[in-house]
Amino acid sequence: MSTRTRYWLMKSEPGDFSIDDLARVGTEPWTGVRNYQARNFMKDGMQVGDGVLFYHSNTQVPGIYGIARVASTPYPDPTQFQKTSKYFDPKATPEQPRWFLVDVAFERKLAGGIALDTIRQHAEQLGEDFALIRKGTRLSVLPVSAAQWKLLLSLETP
Template sequence: MSSKRAQRYWLMKTEPDGFSIDDLARRGREPWDGVRNYQARNFMRDEMKPGDGVLIYHSACATPGVAGIAEVASDSYPDPTQFRRNSKYFDESSRPDEPRWWLVDVGFVRKLDRLIGLDELKALPALEDSPLVRRGNRLSVLPLTAAHWRAILAQEKKNP
């Protein structure tokens, strides 16, 4: 396999009441549709590449935190829901010849042995510079450094 660039790392949020790591495990692979934030869109459209590592984060739930590992499973392509009039993600001002919203497919890798809660993440010195643990952070797709990735996954083997 020839790789033109080093693997990158990302974190993607999902609300488990709507779509959880278990749903991803069942389906194996899922188009990450419905993202309607320009910064998150730019990451998916311009920077994510197949094979990149993804941490799946459960948000807006009883215990928010990192729940599993996935990978970028496709190149980016236009989010089809933006053109579906009956979709809640429909965007009437987006044009098929110039799509506004883009996505990637996400492939399941594995569920973590245990959920690594936000309280734990906040306590990790390695994550001090990540927007993930900053108050008021609303970005649903964000980049991680290799150090962030390692620090988060190292927690899996530790007692909370």
């Protein structure tokens, strides 16, 4: 068993669910991921306590705006079974769920955020394996190395 802390980045559209929303509710099931690669990171990769960079996408200044923690083991995303949900998946059954999620818990907001612009300026240091700025990659859940985590947080502008 590994006790190594792992790190992730998770995207959300702030109009849909923002870091302020997470601050208000405390803990939130990360519903709606419908990409297999992103799902697998949650289902097979995440452990309770892992660090999460909370990223705002599709907004005026995209970037990292807070820190959260993985707060549950993976379990089936309930919205896949809800006919009225926009995340409903007719091919999923409770016996054979397709989509899994974890709960995410608020830790803190980043004072000034870390803009995507700023992140790009450090592309070389972050390295090829940083999926956020890899060309053609649009993963909404992606792994972050300890070194990348450290570097990214050093870019916080108070």
